Amino acid sequence: MLWYKAWLETRSRFLASLCAMTVLMVFFVHHGEYVLSPEPRRDTYLLLFYVHHYLMGMWMLCVVLLGMGGLIRERAVGASSFTLALPVSRERLVGVQIAVGIFQAIGLAALPWSAILLTTGLNGRPFAVWQAAFYFLLLISGGLTYFAMAVLISSLIEGEYTAPAVAYGLVILSGIVFANVGWLRPFADLWRYMGGDNHFNKSTYLLSGPFPWLGALASLSVAALLLVASVGIIQRREF
Amino acid sequence: MFFTLTPTTGQPLYLQLMQQIRHAAETGTLQDGDQLPGVRTLAEELVVSPNTVVKAYCELEHEGLLELRQGSGAFVIGKRRTRSLADHVQAARKLIRDLIQQLREVGLLDEEIRRAFEAELLYPPEIAKKR
Amino acid sequence: MTDTFVIETRGLTKSYGNAEAVRELNLSVGAGHITAFLGRNGAGKSTTIKMLLGIIRPTAGEAVLLGTRIADLKGSRETRRRVAYVSEDKPLYRYMTAEQMIRFASSFYPDWRAADAKKLVKEYDLPLDRKVKSLSKGMRTKLALLLAFARRPDLLILDEPSEGLDPVGIEHLLRTLVARSAEGVSVFFSSHQIAEVERIADHVCILDKGCLLVDASLDQLRQFYRRIDLVFSSAPVEDKLRVPGVERIQTTGNQMTIFASWNAEEVIERANVLNATSVQVAPVGLRDIFLEMVKEE
Numbered sequence: 001m002l003w004y005k006a007w008l009e010t011r012s013r014f015l016a017s018l019c020a021m022t023v024l025m026v027f028f029v030h031h032g033e034y035v036l037s038p039e040p041r042r043d044t045y046l047l048l049f050y051v052h053h054y055l056m057g058m059w060m061l062c063v064v065l066l067g068m069g070g071l072i073r074e075r076a077v078g079a080s081s082f083t084l085a086l087p088v089s090r091e092r093l094v095g096v097q098i099a100v101g102i103f104q105a106i107g108l109a110a111l112p113w114s115a116i117l118l119t120t121g122l123n124g125r126p127f128a129v130w131q132a133a134f135y136f137l138l139l140i141s142g143g144l145t146y147f148a149m150a151v152l153i154s155s156l157i158e159g160e161y162t163a164p165a166v167a168y169g170l171v172i173l174s175g176i177v178f179a180n181v182g183w184l185r186p187f188a189d190l191w192r193y194m195g196g197d198n199h200f201n202k203s204t205y206l207l208s209g210p211f212p213w214l215g216a217l218a219s220l221s222v223a224a225l226l227l228v229a230s231v232g233i234i235q236r237r238e239f
Numbered sequence: 240m241f242f243t244l245t246p247t248t249g250q251p252l253y254l255q256l257m258q259q260i261r262h263a264a265e266t267g268t269l270q271d272g273d274q275l276p277g278v279r280t281l282a283e284e285l286v287v288s289p290n291t292v293v294k295a296y297c298e299l300e301h302e303g304l305l306e307l308r309q310g311s312g313a314f315v316i317g318k319r320r321t322r323s324l325a326d327h328v329q330a331a332r333k334l335i336r337d338l339i340q341q342l343r344e345v346g347l348l349d350e351e352i353r354r355a356f357e358a359e360l361l362y363p364p365e366i367a368k369k370r
Numbered sequence: 371m372t373d374t375f376v377i378e379t380r381g382l383t384k385s386y387g388n389a390e391a392v393r394e395l396n397l398s399v400g401a402g403h404i405t406a407f408l409g410r411n412g413a414g415k416s417t418t419i420k421m422l423l424g425i426i427r428p429t430a431g432e433a434v435l436l437g438t439r440i441a442d443l444k445g446s447r448e449t450r451r452r453v454a455y456v457s458e459d460k461p462l463y464r465y466m467t468a469e470q471m472i473r474f475a476s477s478f479y480p481d482w483r484a485a486d487a488k489k490l491v492k493e494y495d496l497p498l499d500r501k502v503k504s505l506s507k508g509m510r511t512k513l514a515l516l517l518a519f520a521r522r523p524d525l526l527i528l529d530e531p532s533e534g535l536d537p538v539g540i541e542h543l544l545r546t547l548v549a550r551s552a553e554g555v556s557v558f559f560s561s562h563q564i565a566e567v568e569r570i571a572d573h574v575c576i577l578d579k580g581c582l583l584v585d586a587s588l589d590q591l592r593q594f595y596r597r598i599d600l601v602f603s604s605a606p607v608e609d610k611l612r613v614p615g616v617e618r619i620q621t622t623g624n625q626m627t628i629f630a631s632w633n634a635e636e637v638i639e640r641a642n643v644l645n646a647t648s649v650q651v652a653p654v655g656l657r658d659i660f661l662e663m664v665k666e667e
Binding site for chain 2: 402403404541544545548549565568569570588589590592593596634635638649650651652653654655656
């Protein structure tokens with residue numbers, strides 16, 4: 001029943017984020033297309049490129065929030081002694097929370113993109129599914145690193161507001177670093193990666209080229225490392 | 240059937256319970272063959288540790304007042320033996336009544352008499368004999 | 371009521387920097403008994419309990435819980451299946467309803483008794499579909515206790531269980547503890563309600579500043595712990611009366627008060643030899659024993 005517990009714990013945050021993001025993205029796309037019509041289809045692709053960046057920003061905000069919570073937060077409200085006394089290993093406790101968070105992060109990218117696809121289709125300017133999938137996979141493979149970072153922060157820092165503040169701070173800091181440190185581009189700039197900037201074709205306004213599987217693997221490996229570190233920290237921690 | 244255990248009187252609770260069960264048997268509240276409440280029932284009723292009840296029942300079985308039957312509970316037996324105990328108590332009380340009367344006549348206050356009894360009762364029988 | 375121990379610690383120590391919360395603790399809690407754990411706030415009771423359950427790691431020493439060493443992480447996990455623990459903060463998940471909490475807890479413990487849970491919900495008058503965060507403090511306390519009482523663990527550990535309960539609730543708590551004990555559950559609880567402890571505990575351990583001061587059966591304390599008030603005709607010498615068993619001597623002028631955990635008879639003999647003009651002996655209630663033992667010298 002650990003999965004059920006993790007779900008109940010994050011349900012409101014998740015559903016609120018999901019609704020807000022989906023509604024906003026649909027609104028952007030629909031309103032944008034309304035403003036654009038009867039402009040060429042190519043401009044829709046540009047619109048979606050920008051919409052994806054908005055989605056990326058919101059997604060990162062929400063996903064950092066999803067990475068909060070966990071045992072440290074439970075300790076602050078006095079519930080951790082029950083959880084820790086369960087006949088369950090700490091790895092399992094943290095592992096389930098992380099897994100639920102990952103599924104929710106994926107959902108937070110999948111549902112808005114599905115809604116975007118639906119909206120463009122209903123507006124008579126259908127967008128290729130594989131393009132949407134390209135954007136979606138870039139977002140997820142790059143963005144889960146941020147989720148992992150948030151999980152790590154929340155396993156280190158106790159304050160209810162301090163932890164997300166530090167996590168958001170790191171998100172912003174990383175953005176600044178990526179924007180200003182030239183030699184990181186284009187291979188180690190996570191934001192460019194997630195936003196699809198590396199694959200954006202200036203003449204077709206579509207993402208082109210093969211999917212960067214190695215980049216995805218690298219990014220996900222970093223995410224995995226951060227998550228393993230979080231589990232290790234909780235295992236050794238005193239409550 | 241009412242038992243009252245007082246945790247603060249300096250007497251182990253199981254001894255208090257034993258005394259009260261014996262008293263109940265002496266005065267006829269408990270008749271031969273009567274069944275005493277089960278350990279859990281009595282412990283819950285008195286809000287006292289079940290070990291207290293167990294100890295009391297076991298000691299009383301040892302003394303011959305109770306019989307503990309496997310699976311059924313504690314039953315009162317050996318009332319005849321208790322009756323002679325009751326006779327002893329009767330005689331003792333007469334002695335004590337006379338002694339207290341004497342001590343009062345000499346001028347001792349009741350509090351002083353009580354404290355003197357308590358101080359003497361602290362000596363276990365073996366040491367008292369030596370004095 | 372066997373001779374086995376449910377809790378055994380040897381030299382258990384927990385330091386935070388220079389401060390020692392628990393100091394070389396050698397505790398033995400027997401199976402089949404109701405054992406009370408007394409101590410002032412900050413004496414180290416909760417720290418000790420948390421070490422036993424793996425929530426905190428000891429700095430030194432070892433402990434065995436239900437036959438498994440606490441250093442054995444995998445074994446301890448299985449042992450926790452046979453232990454019910456309610457900490458001081460009566461832990462619950464605020465985002466769950468009472469019913470969800472019950473379903474959650476019951477899924478982890480094979481010793482869960484659904485019938486008892488139902489009965490307790492009724493007795494406590496718990497609203498099942500209200501979220502924990504909207505329950506009153508008393509209700510939350512009762513729910514937290516229910517999650518332990520609806521089980522038949524080998525060991526029940528409670529840290530300040532009566533806190534947050536009204537007198538009716540406390541009475542129900544004591545009756546339930548007694549009932550569990552009668553069913554074979556070993557009970558280990560800490561409490562500041564000394565009157566309640568005196569009624570139901572078989573055994574008491576008093577902890578102060580991380581050290582075990584008293585480890586005795588309550589019946590023994592009742593039978594042997596005595597306060598002896600003496601008056602002499604001239605200022606008495608304390609050392610002449612410091613026989614084995616004497617815990618504390620207080621002298622004011624010609625009057626002397628002696629607390630003896632046993633051997634009061636020898637104290638009285640010595641007092642008589644020294645020509646005490648007045649000898650008064652009285653039993654000592656647990657509260658006074660506690661206050662005397664934790665007093666600063």
